[in-house]
Amino acid sequence: MKKRGRIAAALLVFLTICLSGCATYDAFYRTFLEQGEESYETVKIGIFEPLSGSDKKFGELEKIGIELAHELQPTCMGKNVELIYADNKSDIYVAEEAIQELLSENPAIILGSYGSVYSLIAGKYIEEAEVPAISITNTNPLVTSNNSFYFRVGFVDSYQGIALAKYAFESLGTTQAAILKPQNDDVASALCSAFEDKLVQLTGNSSAIAITLEYAAGDTDFTAQLESIKNAGLSTVFLPAAADDGAAILRAAEKMGLHAVFLGTEAWDTESFLEAAGDAANMAVFSTIYDADTSVNSQAEEFLSAYREKYGIDAVPEPEVALGFDAYMIAVEALNRIGTVKDGDLLRRSLLLTSQYPGASGNITFDSNGDPMKSVVIKGIRNGESQNIYTMEPNLV
Numbered sequence: 001m002k003k004r005g006r007i008a009a010a011l012l013v014f015l016t017i018c019l020s021g022c023a024t025y026d027a028f029y030r031t032f033l034e035q036g037e038e039s040y041e042t043v044k045i046g047i048f049e050p051l052s053g054s055d056k057k058f059g060e061l062e063k064i065g066i067e068l069a070h071e072l073q074p075t076c077m078g079k080n081v082e083l084i085y086a087d088n089k090s091d092i093y094v095a096e097e098a099i100q101e102l103l104s105e106n107p108a109i110i111l112g113s114y115g116s117v118y119s120l121i122a123g124k125y126i127e128e129a130e131v132p133a134i135s136i137t138n139t140n141p142l143v144t145s146n147n148s149f150y151f152r153v154g155f156v157d158s159y160q161g162i163a164l165a166k167y168a169f170e171s172l173g174t175t176q177a178a179i180l181k182p183q184n185d186d187v188a189s190a191l192c193s194a195f196e197d198k199l200v201q202l203t204g205n206s207s208a209i210a211i212t213l214e215y216a217a218g219d220t221d222f223t224a225q226l227e228s229i230k231n232a233g234l235s236t237v238f239l240p241a242a243a244d245d246g247a248a249i250l251r252a253a254e255k256m257g258l259h260a261v262f263l264g265t266e267a268w269d270t271e272s273f274l275e276a277a278g279d280a281a282n283m284a285v286f287s288t289i290y291d292a293d294t295s296v297n298s299q300a301e302e303f304l305s306a307y308r309e310k311y312g313i314d315a316v317p318e319p320e321v322a323l324g325f326d327a328y329m330i331a332v333e334a335l336n337r338i339g340t341v342k343d344g345d346l347l348r349r350s351l352l353l354t355s356q357y358p359g360a361s362g363n364i365t366f367d368s369n370g371d372p373m374k375s376v377v378i379k380g381i382r383n384g385e386s387q388n389i390y391t392m393e394p395n396l397v
Contacts, residue, residue: 108335
């Protein structure tokens with residue numbers, strides 16, 4: 001542990017500053033860290049991504065977002081930011097070597113990796129080195145839950161269940177709903193639990209989920225399940241289904257004359273879903289990770305403007321790009337907040353102070369696990385096109 005005596009005392013003062021709000025971080029830095037600080041030419045930010053192999057496409061998208069942010073904000077603490085790359089080659093064995101090589105370059109913070117499995121492999125080395133990391137699109141809760149040095153800017157899957165429950169209650173006036181979920185699907189089960197818990201909380205009704213039904217992925221006959229929902233008189237159905245199953249269920253509901261709103265996840269946010277569902281898509285409402293047509297803050301507008309200036313006026317950034325942008329910007333802000341690259345634990349604490357950060361993908365606040373409480377855009381289908389119909393802002397009180 002580095003400079004333990006002086007830093008331990010400094011951390012105590014740092015926490016006092018954070019809680020009292022009666023001093024600046026600059027003052028903290030000058031008082032406790034500036035003297036004796038080792039010299040360095042650049043601020044190194046590590047990029048841990050699959051830049052080759054089967055996951056290359058998504059690793060490159062995250063990298064595009066990071067690099068766009070770097071172009072807009074190339075300095076940190078008055079020094080140039082240097083991006084250090086490590087390619088895990090979409091391979092779990094290479095990932096272990098790649099993260100160790102990246103850490104040997106002494107980055108202040110690491111961004112990535114696409115693919116939760118690669119981040120989980122890297123996690124123990126990141127924690128041992130006390131170098132904070134921010135994953136960009138990982139959805140596995142284990143990435144952050146068992147590692148105090150790993151953060152994420154993309155929400156875990158179950159968070160969408162919370163957002164959709166709030167939409168159902170606040171916009172649809174739903175007091176009771178049905179759940180229709182795929183069998184033997186852990187992600188869907190987590191989504192359903194989150195949806196049910198939130199709807200029960202919002203309604204104060206322990207029976208807010210009136211009926212829970214299952215189907216097998218790839219089924220073509222949903223008559224029994226849909227008749228049960230129709231007979232129960234329910235008009236809201238939570239359906240965490242894959243795009244193809246979701247489209248098939250909506251078509252079957254339309255044919256049966258079941259007039260309900262079916263709530264789905266970002267898996268439905270594709271042109272192929274709309275085409276497969278046809279007219280039945282009008283019954284679909286779904287959450288999104290990022291919506292380029294919805295500007296929730298000034299930085300979202302700045303990001304979109306910079307992206308289109310570089311890639312074309314009609315270019316639409318993928319969610320991975322927006323999230324990569326946010327990860328870099330939050331990393332730089334956290335570093336500027338403490339004024340040093342030499343104490344990873346202090347930087348970890350600084351990241352935990354991130355509150356209502358105006359990111360390209362929405363306003364972001366880290367919880368105690370390093371997971372984001374953030375804006376979620378909900379879309380519906382109007383005249384054959386998806387449109388923003390609701391934006392959930394998290395309750396931070």
